[in-house]
Amino acid sequence: MTRKITFMQAINEALDQSMDRDNNVILLGEDIAGGATIDHLGNEGAWGGVFGVTKGLVEKHGRERVIDTPISEMGYMGAAVGAAATGLRPVPELMFNDFIGFCFDTLLAQGSKMRYMFGGKAKIPMTVRTCHGAGASAAAQHSGSYYGMLGSIPGIKVVVPSNPYDAKGLLNAAIEDDNIVIFSEDKTLYGIKDEVPEDYYTVEIGKAKVKREGSDLTIVTIGKMLYVANEVADTLEKEGISVEVIDLVTAAPWDQETIISSVKKTGRLIIIDEANPHNNTATDISAVVANKAFDYLDGPIKCVCAPNTPVPFATNLEQLYLPNKDKVLDVASELIEDLKKS
Amino acid sequence: MKKLTKQKAAWIYEKMNDIRNFEDEVHRIFTSGEIPGFVHLYAGEEAVATGVCAHLTDADYITSTHRGHGHCIAKGCDLNGMMAEIYGKETGLCKGKGGSMHIADIDKGMLGANGMVGGGFPIAVGAGLRNQYLKTDSVVVCFFGDGAANEGGFHEGINMAAIWKLPVVFVCENNMFAESTPQSYSSASKTIAQRAAAYDIPGVKVDGMNLQEVYDAAGEAVERARKGEGPTLIECFTYRKYGHFEGDEQKYKAKEGPEKEHADTDCIELFRKQAIDERLLTVKQADDIEEKSRQDVAAAIQFAEDSPVPRPEALLEDVYVD
Numbered sequence: 001m002t003r004k005i006t007f008m009q010a011i012n013e014a015l016d017q018s019m020d021r022d023n024n025v026i027l028l029g030e031d032i033a034g035g036a037t038i039d040h041l042g043n044e045g046a047w048g049g050v051f052g053v054t055k056g057l058v059e060k061h062g063r064e065r066v067i068d069t070p071i072s073e074m075g076y077m078g079a080a081v082g083a084a085a086t087g088l089r090p091v092p093e094l095m096f097n098d099f100i101g102f103c104f105d106t107l108l109a110q111g112s113k114m115r116y117m118f119g120g121k122a123k124i125p126m127t128v129r130t131c132h133g134a135g136a137s138a139a140a141q142h143s144g145s146y147y148g149m150l151g152s153i154p155g156i157k158v159v160v161p162s163n164p165y166d167a168k169g170l171l172n173a174a175i176e177d178d179n180i181v182i183f184s185e186d187k188t189l190y191g192i193k194d195e196v197p198e199d200y201y202t203v204e205i206g207k208a209k210v211k212r213e214g215s216d217l218t219i220v221t222i223g224k225m226l227y228v229a230n231e232v233a234d235t236l237e238k239e240g241i242s243v244e245v246i247d248l249v250t251a252a253p254w255d256q257e258t259i260i261s262s263v264k265k266t267g268r269l270i271i272i273d274e275a276n277p278h279n280n281t282a283t284d285i286s287a288v289v290a291n292k293a294f295d296y297l298d299g300p301i302k303c304v305c306a307p308n309t310p311v312p313f314a315t316n317l318e319q320l321y322l323p324n325k326d327k328v329l330d331v332a333s334e335l336i337e338d339l340k341k342s
Numbered sequence: 343m344k345k346l347t348k349q350k351a352a353w354i355y356e357k358m359n360d361i362r363n364f365e366d367e368v369h370r371i372f373t374s375g376e377i378p379g380f381v382h383l384y385a386g387e388e389a390v391a392t393g394v395c396a397h398l399t400d401a402d403y404i405t406s407t408h409r410g411h412g413h414c415i416a417k418g419c420d421l422n423g424m425m426a427e428i429y430g431k432e433t434g435l436c437k438g439k440g441g442s443m444h445i446a447d448i449d450k451g452m453l454g455a456n457g458m459v460g461g462g463f464p465i466a467v468g469a470g471l472r473n474q475y476l477k478t479d480s481v482v483v484c485f486f487g488d489g490a491a492n493e494g495g496f497h498e499g500i501n502m503a504a505i506w507k508l509p510v511v512f513v514c515e516n517n518m519f520a521e522s523t524p525q526s527y528s529s530a531s532k533t534i535a536q537r538a539a540a541y542d543i544p545g546v547k548v549d550g551m552n553l554q555e556v557y558d559a560a561g562e563a564v565e566r567a568r569k570g571e572g573p574t575l576i577e578c579f580t581y582r583k584y585g586h587f588e589g590d591e592q593k594y595k596a597k598e599g600p601e602k603e604h605a606d607t608d609c610i611e612l613f614r615k616q617a618i619d620e621r622l623l624t625v626k627q628a629d630d631i632e633e634k635s636r637q638d639v640a641a642a643i644q645f646a647e648d649s650p651v652p653r654p655e656a657l658l659e660d661v662y663v664d
Binding site: 013026070072075084086087090109118120 | 434501
C-alpha cells in the first residue's frame, strides 16, 4: 500500500523500520530525541531532531537506541565508527553538513580507511544522516553542500535523495550497507509529499535514475536540482527540444554507465550541482565523460553550480546563489543552437 | 597491592621481553634501511602495555597509538604477522597495507594502532557503547600519549564515557614528550590524571616503570568498568628508550638530572628482580623466557624477510565491502 507522505516522514519511517528489523541499529546525535534525563519527559522526546525528522522514534525504541549526545561531533561520530567496527550498525546524525569540520577526522582518517588499512578485516557499517542545501535563510554555516567533498574520499558512499520514495528506500539500503554511507538530505525538501509504500523496501545505491527520457540533451541532477531540470525540460520541450533528465541518486561512487550511455544518445550534457563550482561532483562527472565519451559530444559539457562563495544570508542573494531554470537555460541555449536552426 | 600469580608474572615477563626484543630489532633493521616508512618504537614503556593488558581477554578491546607495537604484542597480536606488516609484506596482519602505524587485529580486540594523535578516544567510546548496549562485561582500554591529552578528542571522549558510564579505561602513557615538546610545556594541568576531576571520574598517576603499580591501578579500573561503574583515567609516567620516530636526534632529552635517572630506569630489569625476589619466577624461568623471546623475534624477522610483497591487485582491494 502506498500513500502520500513527506520527505521527512519517509526518512522517519525508514529509520523506524530499520530499527524494527535489526536490533543492532542505533541512532546517535544532538537532540535527536531531546530532553535526555529530564524527569517529566521520561521516554518522551523533547524535539525529535532539530527539524523533527526523528520525532517519535525514542518513544517507540527507547533512549538506549535513540541516543542524545553532547554537542561533541567528533566524540559521537567517532563513537559511531568504533561501534560499527565492533558490530553495531549506528546511524549518527550530523545536524548540518557544515559541522563536518568538527568530526572530519573520524570519517576522513579513521572510518573510511579502516577496512583498507586493516587488510580487509574490518567493516564499518554506518550511515551518517546529515543535511545540506541553501534556500532556507540559514546563512553560510548552515547551508553548504558538501556531499561532493565527502564523496571524494575512498571508502565512503554518498547518496542524495530527491524525493520521498527514494529517501525511504535509499536510507534503508544505506543502513543495510556494510560501508560508511553519507545520507545527505536537502533540508528544503523536508516538506514535499509523494507516494511512498508503507512496507519496507530498498532503492539501489550506485544506480542513477532516468526520470525523463529524451534524445537531444542530457541533464544530470543531484538532489533537489532535479526539479530545476524538470522545469528546464518542460520549457525546452515546448521549443521542440527533447531533454533526458537523470537523477544521480548516488553522488559517490556515481553511476558512470547510465550517464555515459545517455550522453552517447544525446551528445549534449549539462550537470546541475548545488555545490561550489570547483572539485565537485559536476566537475568530476564532466571530466570522466570528457575522457570516456568525447567522440560522442556535440558541444562542451556545461556545469551549473553555485558560485565560488559561501552561502549568503539575504534572501535575494541566496536565490541568486542557487542554480535555477534561467541559469540552466542560458547554458543550454549555446548547446542547442544548432538544433533550433535545423 | 594485588599479588601476581606465577602464571600471570610469566605472561607479563614474556610479553615485556617480546616487546623489547621486537623494538630493538626493528630499530636495528630500520637503521639498515630494510624497513620503509616511519616507525615509532615502544621500547622503554613495556610495563604499561603489559601491566594493563594482563587484565584483558580477547573479548576486550583496545585502541592504540602511532607508538602501537607494544600494545599489539600485549593484546596478543602475532609477532610474525606484525613484523611482516612492518616490512610491507602480504603475510602481514593487514596484508602489508597498513604498516607500523595501522597494525590491527579485530579478532584479538585490537582496534588499531593509529596515525592520528588522539584518534582513538572516540573509537574507544564507540566500542564501549557497543559493550554496554549488548550488555556484555567486556571493557575497552584507550591508550594515548601525553601529547594526545591536548587534543579535543580527549575531552569529548572522556566526557561522553563518563556521562554514559561506559566501560572504558583511559590509559595515558606520559613519556614526557609529545614529539620533541615537553609535557610540562604543553599541558596547563601539572598532571594528566588530575583532569579526571573535571569529569568526576577517578584519576590516578602511577610510576609507569613499575609493573606492579600499573598492574594494580589497571586492575582496579578494569574491574570498575566491568561492573558498569564507568571510566577511569590512569596516567603512567614512563619514558621512551628511542626517539619520537626512528631518525630523531633526540636533542630534547636531558643528559643528567631527574629525567636522566627516570630514563635509565629499565622497567623490565625492575620486574625481573621483583618476580625473582617474590618467587614468581625462578632465575632459570626468567632466562628461558628471555631466550625464547629472542628466538621468536628472530623467527618473526625471518618470516617477514621470506614473505612475498603484496600482489599488485591488492592495491585496489578492500576499499569497500562488496
